[in-house]
């Protein structure tokens with residue numbers, strides 16, 4: 001029999017929702033669906049700043065794939081994708097190969113270093129569950145070390161976060177909550193610890209409304225975050241960053257880079273054309289030159305036809321792309337009209353730690369403080385509901401009755 005083989009790479013927002021939608025679009029005898037991921041769990045990338053700061057437990061951000069995907073219906077392969085051979089329609093895994101008729105790439109992002117010396121070797125990044133847990137442990141280790149060294153320098157306790165985009169700001173917000181807890185645990189006065197956010201642009205949160213970013217800056221400054229804007233990071237060392245034209249050195253014990261992301265390197269290494277680190281997909285979400293390869297989420301740029309600029313990749317977009325992708329694969333197999341992607345902006349809310357948050361909802365209405373925080377929880381729980389129904393909301397949701 002010639003059942004079409006659909007292979008989905010990566011179980012992030014894009015991969016999980018596409019797999020889910022494919023199981024709804026196709027009867028079991030109509031298509032063979034395979035999902036490949038390096039872990040047996042899916043994680044909430046949008047919660048990783050909390051894992052990295054240590055304000056939520058690692059397991060809270062993970063969901064077992066078999067809990068939300070019917071593994072009798074979907075062939076789940078736990079393996080590492082090494083390379084894609086689009087001309088052979090084949091995926092190379094660590095332990096074998098997979099042939100496909102239709103491919104969905106949802107392998108997510110990795111740190112973009114822009115060639116800044118030392119960034120690869122010395123910067124942490126909030127990228128995966130494992131890397132985020134490492135940041136949490138490293139920060140705590142510095143506190144622990146401070147208490148045992150003979151002449152400890154306060155620099156050991158300095159945390160520098162490079163980048164004041166969404167991730168950088170959400171992360172320092174969590175640190176503002178976490179550091180007082182660590183200070184208490186290790187008997188260290190709070191004023192010994194510095195948290196510095198460094199941003200090359202003149203303001204934090206480029207792209208956000210002025211009122212929102214001022215609210216964020218006030219809230220974070222009040223809770224002990226220092227901001228250095230219009231400041232370029234020139235080099236990263238083991239225990240310092242070098243900034244500005246004067247090459248000023250700022251010592252630190254921890255440096256976390258949130259200043260840039262690009263597509264998983266496998267995409268470029270497999271020969272897909274990259275523009276600013278990602279694949280420019282067409283409106284039907286396919287890679288240029290390949291009618292059978294869809295690229296979703298943080299691996300892709302999708303053009304906003306109204307503004308002629310690409311949408312900034314977010315979880316919200318990745319989730320919405322899944323619908324169009326699943327529909328278009330069905331169309332390619334059974335005929336019909338291909339759908340074009342249009343982003344339905346439901347709003348953006350950034351958490352700032354504790355009860356603090358700010359953002360806009362779909363009509364541009366601004367929200368602050370607890371109200372914004374509640375909206376953030378609604379957004380998170382809505383995704384969990386889409387993925388795993390009420391049971392998953394009860395188990396992993398932010399509004400829990402216990």
Ligand code: FAD
Pocket residue numbers: 009010011012013014015036037038039042043045046047048049079080081082106107108109126127166167170264266296297298299313314315316317318349350
């Ligand atoms: P991911 O969710 O990163 O998933 C990629 C998957 O691929 C992972 O499961 C990974 O294990 C797997 N994988 C990678 N390499 C391989 C390999 N070689 N072999 C097998 N599997 C592999 N967006 C919002 O909309 N709202 C927010 O509030 C928000 N907050 C954020 C906060 C933080 C701290 C960060 C880092 C991002 C945030 N974002 C937010 C952005 C959002 O998380 C990303 O846009 C989204 O995760 C992209 O989804 P994805 O499916 O492309 O990739």
